[in-house]
Amino acid sequence: MPATQEKKEVAKEHPSGDPRFKMIDRALKRCHYQQDSLIEVLHTAQETFGYLTEDLLIYVAQQLKLPPSWVYGVATFYHFFSMKPQGEHTCVVCLGTACYVKRAGEVVNLIKAEFSLEPGKTTADGQLSLVTARCVGSCGLAPVVVLDGTIVGKETPEQSLERVKKLVKSGSGSEAKLQEAKTS
Ligand code: FES
Secondary structure: OOHHHHHHHHHOOOOOOOOHHHHHHHHHHHOOOOHHHHHHHHHHHHHHHOOEOHHHHHHHHHHHOOOHHHHHHHHHHOOOOOEOOOOOEEEEEEOOHHHHOOOHHHHHHHHHHHHOOOOOOEOOOOOEEEEEEOOOOOHHHOOOEEEOOEEEOOOOHHHHHHHHHHHHHOOOOOHHHHHHHHHO
16 A cells, blocks of 8 residues: 555544544545545535534544644635534434434424424523534434434433433533433
8 A cells, every 4th residue: 555545544543433533534535635625524524513623623624634724714714614502512413314214303303392492503591502413423323412522322312302401400511420411
């Protein structure tokens, strides 16, 4: 394998082990790591994560060998990109096909009704942001909900709602509290 190609293979592994990065990797590969595919890759990132974070922008910048400031500028310039929501907690519900057939739409509806919250919005008290995404790369766990960055799956809509309620009740988004919501 040529050295440059080998370098690319190594670079695409994301240290977090988050399976969602694989979806971005696929988009990068599909576009042959062309810098002019930045918008397409950012679209995939947003569809996968529900929004763009600094971590994501840096990752994409590194992979496309673009200055992070440039990528940030593009992401904030176009209205169709959204940056991380402002809520204390973030709940991303995957509405990809595998999740949808496992009642992910009901998860969204229950959360909407419980918190009077539309996808893409944050509750008035700033506690919860609800976001939807399209395939987060963990279809085997459908229906998948990502709570404060942690993937949770294979639950009924009612169980998912309970988990979100517990997380919001726990107050600030510390890892310990997330774990508590996850295990109870
Ligand atoms: S469709 Fe939800 S993880 Fe793939």
